[in-house]
Amino acid sequence: MGTTSLTSATIFALTYGGIALGRIPGLRLDRAGIALLGAASMLAAGVLTPEEAYRAIDLDTITLLLAMMVIVAHLRLSGFFRLVNGWAVTHAHSPTVLLGVTALTTGVFSAFLVNDAVCLVMAPLVLDVTRRLGRDPVPYLLAAAMGSNAGSVATITGNPQNMIIGVFSQIPYAAFAVALAPVAIIGVILVFIAIRFLCRTEFRTPKVLAVAPGPSRIHMQQMAKALLVTGGVMTAFFASVPVAKAAISGAALLLVTRQVKPGKVYREIDGPLLLMFAGLFIVVAGAEKTLLSPDVIETVRTWQLTNVWILTGVTAALSNLVSNVPAVLILRPFVHGLPDQERVWLVIAMASTLAGNLTLIGSVANLIVAEKARAAGVEIGFWHYLRVGVPVTLTTLVAGAWWLSGLPGP
Secondary structure, eight states, rough: OOHHHHHHHHHHHHHHHHHHHHHHSSOOOOHHHHHHHHHHHHHTTTOOEEEEHHHHOHHHHHHHHHHHHHHHHHHHHTTHHHHHHHHHHTTTOSHHHHHHHHHHHHHHHHHHHHHHHHHHHHHHHHHHHHHHTTHHHHHHHHHHHHHHHHHHGGGGTTSSHHHHHOOOOOOOOHHHHHHHHHHHHHHHHHHHHHHHTTTGGGGSSSOOOOOOOOOOOOHHHHHHHHHHHHHHHHHHHHHHHHHHHHHHHHHHHHSSSSOOHHHHHHHSSOOOOOOOOHHHHHHHHHHHHHOOHHHHHHHHHTTOOSHHHHHHHHHHHHHHHHHHHHHHHHHHHHHHHHHHHHHHHHHHHHHHHHHHGTTTTHHHHHHHHHHHHHHHHHOOOHHHHHHHHHHHHHHHHHHHHHHHHSOOOO
Protein backbone atom coordinates (compact mmCIF):
# COMPACT_ATOMS: atom_id res chain seq x y z
CA MET A 1 0.00 0.00 0.00
CA GLY A 2 1.46 3.36 -1.06
CA THR A 3 1.77 6.44 1.13
CA THR A 4 -1.34 8.07 -0.38
CA SER A 5 -3.40 4.93 0.06
CA LEU A 6 -2.24 4.52 3.65
CA THR A 7 -3.07 8.15 4.40
CA SER A 8 -6.48 7.79 2.79
CA ALA A 9 -7.20 4.60 4.73
CA THR A 10 -6.19 6.26 8.01
CA ILE A 11 -8.38 9.31 7.38
CA PHE A 12 -11.29 7.09 6.37
CA ALA A 13 -10.96 4.84 9.44
CA LEU A 14 -10.62 7.75 11.88
CA THR A 15 -13.55 9.63 10.32
CA TYR A 16 -15.91 6.67 10.38
CA GLY A 17 -14.74 5.60 13.83
CA GLY A 18 -15.46 9.09 15.12
CA ILE A 19 -18.89 9.14 13.48
CA ALA A 20 -19.72 5.75 14.95
CA LEU A 21 -18.77 7.02 18.44
CA GLY A 22 -20.43 10.38 17.85
CA ARG A 23 -17.39 12.26 19.13
CA ILE A 24 -13.61 12.27 19.43
CA PRO A 25 -12.43 11.90 23.03
CA GLY A 26 -10.92 15.10 24.37
CA LEU A 27 -12.27 17.29 21.57
CA ARG A 28 -15.52 19.22 21.14
CA LEU A 29 -16.32 17.73 17.76
CA ASP A 30 -19.70 16.35 16.78
CA ARG A 31 -20.45 14.11 13.80
CA ALA A 32 -20.65 17.07 11.41
CA GLY A 33 -17.29 18.41 12.58
CA ILE A 34 -15.71 14.96 12.30
CA ALA A 35 -16.97 14.55 8.72
CA LEU A 36 -15.72 18.01 7.72
CA LEU A 37 -12.36 17.37 9.36
CA GLY A 38 -12.07 14.11 7.42
CA ALA A 39 -12.96 15.88 4.17
CA ALA A 40 -10.43 18.65 4.77
CA SER A 41 -7.79 16.04 5.60
CA MET A 42 -8.39 14.29 2.28
CA LEU A 43 -7.73 17.61 0.52
CA ALA A 44 -4.74 18.57 2.67
CA ALA A 45 -3.11 15.16 2.13
CA GLY A 46 -3.51 15.46 -1.64
CA VAL A 47 -5.81 12.43 -1.88
CA LEU A 48 -8.35 14.56 -3.77
CA THR A 49 -8.07 17.85 -5.62
CA PRO A 50 -10.58 20.57 -4.73
CA GLU A 51 -12.33 19.97 -8.05
CA GLU A 52 -12.68 16.24 -7.30
CA ALA A 53 -14.02 17.02 -3.83
CA TYR A 54 -16.63 19.40 -5.21
CA ARG A 55 -17.77 16.81 -7.74
CA ALA A 56 -18.03 14.17 -5.01
CA ILE A 57 -20.76 16.09 -3.17
CA ASP A 58 -24.14 14.92 -4.45
CA LEU A 59 -26.04 18.17 -4.64
CA ASP A 60 -29.33 16.44 -5.49
CA THR A 61 -29.27 14.70 -2.10
CA ILE A 62 -28.30 17.88 -0.22
CA THR A 63 -30.99 19.85 -2.05
CA LEU A 64 -33.70 17.28 -1.33
CA LEU A 65 -32.83 17.08 2.35
CA LEU A 66 -32.72 20.87 2.74
CA ALA A 67 -36.04 21.29 0.94
CA MET A 68 -37.81 18.68 3.09
CA MET A 69 -36.52 20.43 6.23
CA VAL A 70 -38.07 23.69 5.03
CA ILE A 71 -41.40 22.00 4.25
CA VAL A 72 -41.53 20.29 7.67
CA ALA A 73 -40.61 23.58 9.34
CA HIS A 74 -43.62 25.33 7.79
CA LEU A 75 -45.95 22.51 8.81
CA ARG A 76 -44.67 22.67 12.38
CA LEU A 77 -44.73 26.46 12.68
CA SER A 78 -48.28 26.58 11.35
CA GLY A 79 -49.40 24.27 14.18
CA PHE A 80 -50.27 21.31 11.94
CA PHE A 81 -48.52 18.63 13.99
CA ARG A 82 -49.96 19.89 17.26
CA LEU A 83 -53.44 20.01 15.75
CA VAL A 84 -53.17 16.39 14.57
CA ASN A 85 -51.74 15.34 17.91
CA GLY A 86 -54.61 17.01 19.78
CA TRP A 87 -57.16 15.25 17.61
CA ALA A 88 -55.44 11.90 18.17
CA VAL A 89 -55.36 12.33 21.96
CA THR A 90 -59.07 13.08 22.18
CA HIS A 91 -59.76 9.81 20.33
CA ALA A 92 -57.32 7.65 22.32
CA HIS A 93 -59.45 6.17 25.09
CA SER A 94 -56.88 3.82 26.62
CA PRO A 95 -53.08 3.57 26.98
CA THR A 96 -53.02 0.83 24.34
CA VAL A 97 -54.84 3.01 21.84
CA LEU A 98 -52.55 5.93 22.68
CA LEU A 99 -49.54 3.70 21.98
CA GLY A 100 -51.00 2.66 18.65
CA VAL A 101 -51.83 6.25 17.72
CA THR A 102 -48.29 7.35 18.57
CA ALA A 103 -46.64 4.64 16.48
CA LEU A 104 -49.05 5.13 13.58
CA THR A 105 -48.85 8.93 13.54
CA THR A 106 -45.06 9.07 13.57
CA GLY A 107 -44.90 6.24 11.07
CA VAL A 108 -47.25 7.91 8.59
CA PHE A 109 -45.59 11.32 8.88
CA SER A 110 -42.14 9.73 8.53
CA ALA A 111 -43.22 7.86 5.42
CA PHE A 112 -43.36 11.12 3.47
CA LEU A 113 -41.38 13.62 5.53
CA VAL A 114 -37.85 13.22 6.89
CA ASN A 115 -38.08 11.04 10.01
CA ASP A 116 -35.46 13.06 11.89
CA ALA A 117 -37.53 16.22 11.47
CA VAL A 118 -40.70 14.35 12.46
CA CYS A 119 -39.08 13.16 15.69
CA LEU A 120 -37.99 16.71 16.50
CA VAL A 121 -41.66 17.67 16.38
CA MET A 122 -43.31 14.58 17.85
CA ALA A 123 -41.08 13.87 20.87
CA PRO A 124 -42.08 17.05 22.76
CA LEU A 125 -45.75 16.42 21.92
CA VAL A 126 -45.59 12.85 23.26
CA LEU A 127 -43.90 14.08 26.44
CA ASP A 128 -46.55 16.75 26.93
CA VAL A 129 -49.47 14.36 26.43
CA THR A 130 -48.16 11.54 28.62
CA ARG A 131 -47.31 13.90 31.46
CA ARG A 132 -50.74 15.50 31.43
CA LEU A 133 -52.23 12.00 31.50
CA GLY A 134 -49.96 10.82 34.31
CA ARG A 135 -48.54 7.98 32.17
CA ASP A 136 -44.96 6.70 31.91
CA PRO A 137 -43.67 8.48 28.80
CA VAL A 138 -40.92 5.96 27.92
CA PRO A 139 -43.03 3.33 26.07
CA TYR A 140 -44.68 6.05 24.00
CA LEU A 141 -41.31 7.69 23.24
CA LEU A 142 -40.02 4.31 22.10
CA ALA A 143 -43.07 4.03 19.85
CA ALA A 144 -42.31 7.47 18.39
CA ALA A 145 -38.66 6.65 17.65
CA MET A 146 -39.15 3.08 16.41
CA GLY A 147 -42.39 3.86 14.57
CA SER A 148 -40.65 6.74 12.84
CA ASN A 149 -37.78 4.52 11.68
CA ALA A 150 -40.13 1.78 10.50
CA GLY A 151 -42.50 4.15 8.72
CA SER A 152 -39.65 5.98 6.98
CA VAL A 153 -38.80 2.82 5.03
CA ALA A 154 -41.77 3.47 2.77
CA THR A 155 -40.49 6.23 0.49
CA ILE A 156 -37.40 7.97 -0.84
CA THR A 157 -38.16 11.05 1.28
CA GLY A 158 -38.64 9.08 4.51
CA ASN A 159 -35.07 9.40 5.75
CA PRO A 160 -31.62 10.64 4.65
CA GLN A 161 -30.25 7.24 3.58
CA ASN A 162 -33.29 6.62 1.37
CA MET A 163 -32.71 10.00 -0.25
CA ILE A 164 -29.15 9.01 -1.11
CA ILE A 165 -30.35 5.65 -2.44
CA GLY A 166 -33.05 7.35 -4.51
CA VAL A 167 -30.43 9.53 -6.19
CA PHE A 168 -27.93 6.69 -6.68
CA SER A 169 -30.42 4.12 -7.95
CA GLN A 170 -32.79 6.37 -9.94
CA ILE A 171 -35.69 4.17 -8.81
CA PRO A 172 -38.95 6.08 -9.48
CA TYR A 173 -40.62 7.40 -6.34
CA ALA A 174 -43.82 5.43 -6.94
CA ALA A 175 -41.98 2.16 -7.64
CA PHE A 176 -39.94 2.60 -4.45
CA ALA A 177 -43.11 3.20 -2.43
CA VAL A 178 -44.96 0.24 -3.93
CA ALA A 179 -42.07 -2.07 -3.06
CA LEU A 180 -41.37 -0.85 0.48
CA ALA A 181 -44.66 0.57 1.82
CA PRO A 182 -45.83 -2.95 2.85
CA VAL A 183 -42.57 -3.40 4.80
CA ALA A 184 -43.19 -0.09 6.55
CA ILE A 185 -46.74 -1.08 7.49
CA ILE A 186 -45.60 -4.43 8.87
CA GLY A 187 -42.78 -2.67 10.71
CA VAL A 188 -45.07 -0.21 12.49
CA ILE A 189 -47.39 -3.05 13.52
CA LEU A 190 -44.47 -5.07 14.91
CA VAL A 191 -43.23 -2.02 16.83
CA PHE A 192 -46.65 -1.66 18.46
CA ILE A 193 -46.85 -5.37 19.35
CA ALA A 194 -43.33 -5.50 20.81
CA ILE A 195 -43.75 -2.41 23.00
CA ARG A 196 -47.22 -3.45 24.14
CA PHE A 197 -45.91 -6.87 25.20
CA LEU A 198 -42.49 -5.95 26.60
CA CYS A 199 -43.66 -2.82 28.45
CA ARG A 200 -46.93 -4.37 29.60
CA THR A 201 -46.67 -2.94 33.14
CA GLU A 202 -47.63 0.45 31.71
CA PHE A 203 -50.80 -1.03 30.21
CA ARG A 204 -52.09 -2.96 33.24
CA THR A 205 -54.18 0.04 34.32
CA PRO A 206 -56.23 0.75 31.21
CA LYS A 207 -58.05 3.71 32.68
CA VAL A 208 -60.04 5.89 30.34
CA LEU A 209 -58.07 8.79 28.98
CA ALA A 210 -59.99 12.01 29.07
CA VAL A 211 -57.95 15.14 28.60
CA ALA A 212 -58.41 18.27 26.62
CA PRO A 213 -55.52 19.18 24.34
CA GLY A 214 -53.38 22.01 25.68
CA PRO A 215 -53.73 25.48 24.19
CA SER A 216 -51.81 25.95 20.97
CA ARG A 217 -51.40 28.60 18.33
CA ILE A 218 -52.82 27.56 14.99
CA HIS A 219 -52.17 29.66 11.89
CA MET A 220 -54.89 28.43 9.58
CA GLN A 221 -53.87 30.45 6.54
CA GLN A 222 -50.25 29.34 6.76
CA MET A 223 -51.31 25.76 7.49
CA ALA A 224 -53.55 25.67 4.43
CA LYS A 225 -50.72 26.94 2.26
CA ALA A 226 -48.22 24.46 3.75
CA LEU A 227 -50.60 21.53 3.25
CA LEU A 228 -51.41 22.61 -0.31
CA VAL A 229 -47.73 22.90 -1.24
CA THR A 230 -46.86 19.63 0.52
CA GLY A 231 -49.65 17.86 -1.36
CA GLY A 232 -48.38 19.33 -4.62
CA VAL A 233 -44.83 18.20 -3.92
CA MET A 234 -45.99 14.66 -3.08
CA THR A 235 -48.05 14.56 -6.26
CA ALA A 236 -44.99 15.64 -8.24
CA PHE A 237 -42.95 12.86 -6.60
CA PHE A 238 -45.44 10.21 -7.70
CA ALA A 239 -45.63 11.79 -11.15
CA SER A 240 -41.89 11.08 -11.56
CA VAL A 241 -40.77 14.70 -11.39
CA PRO A 242 -37.13 14.66 -10.14
CA VAL A 243 -37.50 14.63 -6.36
CA ALA A 244 -34.89 17.32 -5.65
CA LYS A 245 -36.47 19.66 -8.21
CA ALA A 246 -40.01 19.11 -6.89
CA ALA A 247 -39.01 19.50 -3.24
CA ILE A 248 -36.92 22.66 -3.61
CA SER A 249 -39.64 24.26 -5.76
CA GLY A 250 -42.18 23.61 -3.01
CA ALA A 251 -39.82 24.87 -0.32
CA ALA A 252 -39.21 28.06 -2.28
CA LEU A 253 -42.95 28.67 -2.61
CA LEU A 254 -43.38 28.30 1.16
CA LEU A 255 -40.68 30.88 1.82
CA VAL A 256 -42.79 33.47 -0.02
CA THR A 257 -45.04 34.34 2.90
CA ARG A 258 -46.23 37.21 5.06
CA GLN A 259 -47.05 35.05 8.09
CA VAL A 260 -43.73 33.43 9.08
CA LYS A 261 -40.45 35.22 9.68
CA PRO A 262 -37.63 33.63 7.67
CA GLY A 263 -35.46 33.34 10.77
CA LYS A 264 -37.94 30.95 12.38
CA VAL A 265 -37.74 28.65 9.36
CA TYR A 266 -33.96 28.79 9.18
CA ARG A 267 -33.70 27.75 12.84
CA GLU A 268 -35.59 24.56 11.96
CA ILE A 269 -32.97 23.54 9.37
CA ASP A 270 -30.50 20.94 10.62
CA GLY A 271 -27.33 22.54 9.28
CA PRO A 272 -24.96 20.06 10.97
CA LEU A 273 -26.67 17.15 9.18
CA LEU A 274 -26.20 18.84 5.80
CA LEU A 275 -22.54 19.51 6.61
CA MET A 276 -22.03 15.91 7.70
CA PHE A 277 -23.42 14.68 4.37
CA ALA A 278 -21.10 16.94 2.38
CA GLY A 279 -18.08 15.82 4.39
CA LEU A 280 -18.94 12.12 4.08
CA PHE A 281 -19.32 12.35 0.31
CA ILE A 282 -15.77 13.69 0.08
CA VAL A 283 -14.26 11.19 2.52
CA VAL A 284 -15.85 8.25 0.70
CA ALA A 285 -14.70 9.61 -2.68
CA GLY A 286 -11.12 9.77 -1.37
CA ALA A 287 -11.30 6.19 -0.12
CA GLU A 288 -12.80 4.96 -3.41
CA LYS A 289 -10.06 6.66 -5.44
CA THR A 290 -7.13 5.16 -3.54
CA LEU A 291 -8.36 1.96 -1.91
CA LEU A 292 -10.95 0.30 -4.12
CA SER A 293 -9.07 -1.57 -6.79
CA PRO A 294 -11.03 -3.90 -9.09
CA ASP A 295 -9.57 -6.86 -7.17
CA VAL A 296 -10.91 -5.56 -3.84
CA ILE A 297 -14.37 -4.98 -5.29
CA GLU A 298 -14.46 -8.44 -6.87
CA THR A 299 -13.35 -10.04 -3.60
CA VAL A 300 -16.23 -8.41 -1.72
CA ARG A 301 -18.65 -9.46 -4.42
CA THR A 302 -17.82 -13.11 -3.74
CA TRP A 303 -19.93 -12.64 -0.60
CA GLN A 304 -22.94 -13.04 -2.93
CA LEU A 305 -24.45 -9.65 -2.17
CA THR A 306 -27.19 -10.34 -4.71
CA ASN A 307 -28.69 -12.74 -2.16
CA VAL A 308 -31.38 -10.75 -0.35
CA TRP A 309 -30.74 -12.42 3.02
CA ILE A 310 -26.96 -11.98 2.88
CA LEU A 311 -27.22 -8.34 1.75
CA THR A 312 -29.76 -7.66 4.51
CA GLY A 313 -27.40 -9.03 7.13
CA VAL A 314 -24.32 -7.20 5.80
CA THR A 315 -26.20 -3.89 5.54
CA ALA A 316 -27.74 -4.19 9.00
CA ALA A 317 -24.39 -5.06 10.60
CA LEU A 318 -22.56 -2.25 8.81
CA SER A 319 -25.32 0.23 9.68
CA ASN A 320 -24.91 -0.50 13.37
CA LEU A 321 -21.13 -0.33 13.06
CA VAL A 322 -20.81 3.07 11.36
CA SER A 323 -24.46 4.33 11.19
CA ASN A 324 -26.89 4.00 8.30
CA VAL A 325 -25.93 6.92 6.05
CA PRO A 326 -22.20 6.06 6.06
CA ALA A 327 -23.10 2.40 5.50
CA VAL A 328 -24.97 3.25 2.30
CA LEU A 329 -22.03 5.30 1.02
CA ILE A 330 -19.59 2.47 1.80
CA LEU A 331 -21.74 -0.15 0.06
CA ARG A 332 -22.24 1.85 -3.13
CA PRO A 333 -19.06 0.82 -5.03
CA PHE A 334 -19.51 -2.83 -4.09
CA VAL A 335 -23.09 -3.15 -5.32
CA HIS A 336 -22.79 -0.92 -8.38
CA GLY A 337 -23.18 -3.05 -11.46
CA LEU A 338 -24.59 -6.10 -9.69
CA PRO A 339 -27.55 -7.82 -11.39
CA ASP A 340 -31.06 -6.70 -10.40
CA GLN A 341 -29.93 -3.25 -9.25
CA GLU A 342 -33.41 -2.14 -8.21
CA ARG A 343 -33.86 -5.00 -5.75
CA VAL A 344 -30.31 -4.54 -4.42
CA TRP A 345 -30.91 -0.90 -3.57
CA LEU A 346 -34.34 -1.62 -2.10
CA VAL A 347 -32.76 -4.20 0.22
CA ILE A 348 -30.11 -1.71 1.31
CA ALA A 349 -32.79 0.93 1.96
CA MET A 350 -34.88 -1.49 3.98
CA ALA A 351 -32.05 -3.01 6.02
CA SER A 352 -30.13 0.22 6.73
CA THR A 353 -33.30 1.87 8.00
CA LEU A 354 -34.74 -0.96 10.10
CA ALA A 355 -31.31 -1.67 11.58
CA GLY A 356 -31.56 1.75 13.21
CA ASN A 357 -34.07 0.36 15.70
CA LEU A 358 -31.53 -2.02 17.26
CA THR A 359 -29.91 0.35 19.77
CA LEU A 360 -30.51 3.80 21.20
CA ILE A 361 -27.65 5.17 19.11
CA GLY A 362 -28.67 3.24 15.98
CA SER A 363 -30.24 6.22 14.22
CA VAL A 364 -30.36 9.99 14.45
CA ALA A 365 -34.12 9.75 15.08
CA ASN A 366 -33.49 7.69 18.23
CA LEU A 367 -30.91 10.18 19.47
CA ILE A 368 -33.28 13.09 18.88
CA VAL A 369 -36.03 11.44 20.93
CA ALA A 370 -33.58 10.53 23.70
CA GLU A 371 -32.18 14.07 23.85
CA LYS A 372 -35.63 15.67 23.93
CA ALA A 373 -36.64 13.26 26.71
CA ARG A 374 -33.48 13.96 28.73
CA ALA A 375 -34.05 17.70 28.44
CA ALA A 376 -37.50 17.13 29.97
CA GLY A 377 -36.09 15.01 32.81
CA VAL A 378 -37.01 11.62 31.30
CA GLU A 379 -34.24 9.07 30.85
CA ILE A 380 -34.47 6.34 28.22
CA GLY A 381 -31.97 3.74 29.39
CA PHE A 382 -29.69 2.03 26.85
CA TRP A 383 -30.59 -1.46 28.05
CA HIS A 384 -34.28 -0.63 28.38
CA TYR A 385 -34.24 0.44 24.74
CA LEU A 386 -32.20 -2.61 23.68
CA ARG A 387 -34.71 -4.99 25.29
CA VAL A 388 -37.33 -3.75 22.83
CA GLY A 389 -34.97 -2.86 19.98
CA VAL A 390 -33.54 -6.36 19.46
CA PRO A 391 -36.84 -8.18 18.82
CA VAL A 392 -38.22 -5.27 16.80
CA THR A 393 -35.13 -5.14 14.58
CA LEU A 394 -34.84 -8.88 14.05
CA THR A 395 -38.52 -9.44 13.25
CA THR A 396 -38.78 -6.43 10.91
CA LEU A 397 -35.56 -7.34 9.07
CA VAL A 398 -36.82 -10.90 8.55
CA ALA A 399 -40.17 -9.58 7.33
CA GLY A 400 -38.48 -7.10 5.01
CA ALA A 401 -36.06 -9.65 3.55
CA TRP A 402 -38.88 -12.14 3.06
CA TRP A 403 -41.00 -9.55 1.27
CA LEU A 404 -38.22 -8.32 -1.03
CA SER A 405 -37.01 -11.81 -1.86
CA GLY A 406 -40.47 -12.52 -3.23
CA LEU A 407 -40.62 -9.52 -5.56
CA PRO A 408 -40.45 -10.40 -9.26
CA GLY A 409 -37.05 -9.91 -10.85
CA PRO A 410 -36.21 -7.77 -13.87
